[in-house]
Amino acid sequence: MIFSGRVHKFGADIDTDAIIPARYLNTFDPQELAKHCMEDADPQFPDKVQTGDIIAADKNFGCGSSREHAPIAIKGAGVSCVIAKSFARIFYRNCINIGLPILECSQAVDALKDGDQVEVDLETGKITNLRTSEEYQAMPFPEFMQQIIDKGGLINYVKDK
């Protein structure tokens, strides 16, 4: 799968309260959650974000609570993929389980600038900055996780077993 989109850059330790504040957790409708996606980190984000856009963040993205509402909000906002230097554990797991593409790549995060156009090849882990034509290589997923991703998430994976 290949995505192409505009980069929104974020710093380190973006927690799930910043991704979707608890005050909106009394619903899990993706469209409702998307209206407040990232609002405590960047209040303009819900207005700026367009379908296909890419989040590039520093280390420990998604730390804090286990709320699946966080990746659901990001997916609901139309974000195609999150690239970070590293992800917090539960967030990482949730993304695999609900089928939100994520990649770990420090090089890309350091090089990418807000507004850059980027192409991501999920199979190979290749990230291309269309502004500079630079390429970066992300870590591939372990096979077991790739199987869950290929099935479109954990529930489909369990269903087929």
Place this chain on the structure above:
Amino acid sequence: MGMTISQKILAAHAGRDYVEPGELLNCKLDVVLGNDVTAPVAISEFKRLDLDKVFDQEKIVLVPDHFAPNKDIKSAEQCKIMRDFAGQYGIKNYFEVGQMGIEHCLLPEQGLVLPGDLIIGADSHTCTYGALGAFATGVGSTDMAAGMATGEAWFKVPESIKFVYYGKLPEWVGGKDLILNTIGDIGVEGARYMSMEFTGEVIKSLSMDNRFTMANMAIEAGGKNGIIEPDNITLEYIKTRAKRPFTLFKSDEDALYFEVREYDVSALEPIIAFPHLPENTRSVSEASGINLDQVVIGSCTNGRIEDLEIAARILKGKKIHPEIRTIIFPGTQQIFLEAMRRGYIEIFIEAGAAVSTPTCGPCLGGHMGILAKGEKALATTNRNFVGRMGHPESEVYLASPAVAAASAIKGKITAPWEV
């Protein structure tokens, strides 16, 4: 090569004699937990599987605690989804308002989590139960859904960091200060994906309530779980609670650790985590004098009877500063009742604090004590992220119940020995 307690519990639940860090395993679960925020999402995923039963009606625990008693119509709908599901699928451990408490205080108290268990909970502070010598970790709603269906979950065997605490714990210093100090040392991702094993002479004589506080905040250092080897203190705690068999695991002498870190606690002061990360720690002397608007004592970190005992000791016969709103929320109905019997509730109310029915309430900025723009709170909770307790421009300082009670009296961050 020996194994750590975490490796052993995972191995036992995967039907294996030996597992190595990094291995991916499918494991059998003893408990699957959800709350009113995460369970409705899990239930909607579970329904996609078209199953007419859950894997085990006794092993699923559902607790409406985050926005319960229902704070608004949407929350009421969420809680109703959970209640209806519990009824329809015959879930034995559904706790209605009136019986419920904050999940991570409630499950150990009710004997639902025991040493040697493998537990997943759709709540990040599920790691609390590691204090009993269980492997307990937070997951998302989809994992919970799959767990309710199959009784299994996938795990990557974590590497472990061993934290050794020695020396003599000074007065007014407890589990909260030990764990905040540790997070301050290693940072919010210092134990990312790893198991945090708390050991040493200080831990061996630490009460269960203090152990729960420590294991509770493993996630704040990015840990997959926090764990303490079960001993006589553990057995004493579960003696009257356990209603099923359990297993005591211990780390092998020759177990391999990613790292061993040692702390001499003899000169440790109460620790405060400054906004907006739990790793921004300073000692109380470096923090004193910061003005506050609100003090919160409670949560799954510090809402147990010993926490209330310390607060009562300090607040007895004193008055809370007139400009401070102090909210105390006991973790469970039993804790509430015990606090009442011991006279703590009277002390709190006479001092001028609001005492609430058990709920997560202000801890996650849910209800019952939200902060306005620019306000500052000191809380015994576990997170001080931007907007955690209300307005994005409000601030939360994390500390122990002793510091919280002292600060409530003075209206500013205060060491317990100053009141």
